[in-house]
Amino acid sequence: MIAACFNPLDIECLVKTAVELWEEIDPSDLSEHQQDTLDRARDAMLAEHEGQQPSIPEVVTFISPGPAGRAWVLRRWDRLESKMTLHVDEGSALADLAEYVRGVWDSLIGEEDVPDQPPTDDRETVRLFYGSERHSRPDEGFDLYAEDIARRGRTRIVPLDYRFPDEDASEQANRDVTFHPQTDDNDLPCVEVDGVLVFAYLDHETGAVRVSVHLDSAEDRLVRPDSTVPLRVEVEGDVVLDASAEGTPKRDLLNKLLDAADDRQEQAIREAAFAAGVLWRCPTCQWDNPGEATCCEGPGPCRVPKPKKTS
Numbered sequence: 397m398i399a400a401c402f403n404p405l406d407i408e409c410l411v412k413t414a415v416e417l418w419e420e421i422d423p424s425d426l427s428e429h430q431q432d433t434l435d436r437a438r439d440a441m442l443a444e445h446e447g448q449q450p451s452i453p454e455v456v457t458f459i460s461p462g463p464a465g466r467a468w469v470l471r472r473w474d475r476l477e478s479k480m481t482l483h484v485d486e487g488s489a490l491a492d493l494a495e496y497v498r499g500v501w502d503s504l505i506g507e508e509d510v511p512d513q514p515p516t517d518d519r520e521t522v523r524l525f526y527g528s529e530r531h532s533r534p535d536e537g538f539d540l541y542a543e544d545i546a547r548r549g550r551t552r553i554v555p556l557d558y559r560f561p562d563e564d565a566s567e568q569a570n571r572d573v574t575f576h577p578q579t580d581d582n583d584l585p586c587v588e589v590d591g592v593l594v595f596a597y598l599d600h601e602t603g604a605v606r607v608s609v610h611l612d613s614a615e616d617r618l619v620r621p622d623s624t625v626p627l628r629v630e631v632e633g634d635v636v637l638d639a640s641a642e643g644t645p646k647r648d649l650l651n652k653l654l655d656a657a658d659d660r661q662e663q664a665i666r667e668a669a670f671a672a673g674v675l676w677r678c679p680t681c682q683w684d685n686p687g688e689a690t691c692c693e694g695p696g697p698c699r700v701p702k703p704k705k706t707s
Contacts, residue, residue: 411437469543472496474536487518489540494518497525556653556665557672558620561590565617591615592625650674676702 415438468483470493483489498514498521514521526533561569569590578585578597586595593610611625618625629637653665666684669675673687683694685702692700 412441415441466542466544468540470538470540472538486540486542490518490522493538493540494521497521501525552616552619552623554616554619554621556621556668560626561617590618592618679703 415434468486468489470483470489471480501514504510510524526537574588576586584595584597586593591614593613595608597606599606614625626640628640650669654662657665675684676687677684678692678694678698678700680700681694681696681698683692685693690702692698
């Protein structure tokens with residue numbers, strides 16, 4: 397991160413300079429995140445000038461985008477057609493190509509060193525038909541290669557004290573939903589709600605109605621600190637997928653954050669975890685227990701029950 401290149405005094409100088417310059421530019425040129433950050437920085441500067449204590453920002457975690465995927469591209473051509481397909485690995489691509497070759501194997505009968513029946517091995521079947529150079533047959537050949545799948549990625553800033561949008565925010569998001577109809581052969585109809593894309597369409601190849609949910613573009617407020625989005629899928633009232641449990645960080649994620657933190661960061665993370673109910677501290681032995689524990693799980697004999705919440 398850029399902030400790692402500067403000490404705290406430099407960062408404070410940069411923030412104050414940005415706030416002073418902000419008045420001279422068109423706010424519409426800035427992203428929503430930039431405007432929100434500058435608003436909070438300006439409030440902090442005014443509070444400091446008036447001798448007040450600026451509010452402490454919420455503790456957040458940074459979620460980096462996942463790695464790009466990879467696909468195998470198979471392009472086969474002859475005098476009548478040129479066809480391109482995508483496959484998850486080289487083996488599945490060769491199997492698809494070998495299936496085509498076995499269907500036209502009769503065209504090889506009579507050629508030297510060619511068996512009457514195609515081999516069971518896909519790679520050998522393809523080699524005998526196309527030759528070791530792939531293009532030995534007139535007007536016919538294939539290309540097979542791996543290609544990285546480009547994907548939009550950005551680092552997300554997610555509050556450690558995660559809360560799903562409340563009733564009003566959810567209702568507004570539902571009112572702002574957008575429908576994207578299919579306009580050509582290269583896209584599919586989908587509904588977009590708060591960045592989540594839900595595709596529903598008729599697939600003649602599989603002979604089924606297909607539903608596909610894409611979460612990569614979901615708004616940050618939907619993303620939990622473990623990088624997942626709470627999702628519940630129902631078909632005719634039956635729940636077929638339920639990942640909508642309360643959005644608190646998993647214990648292993650909290651441990652990773654604590655392990656990577658310095659003393660100051662660890663204190664802030666623990667305070668946020670206490671506030672969110674992810675941890676609770678035993679009043680007797682001061683051991684930090686996971687939120688789901690009903691009694692103290694400290695290494696000693698202490699098994700004090702979890703204190704009840706007080707309003």
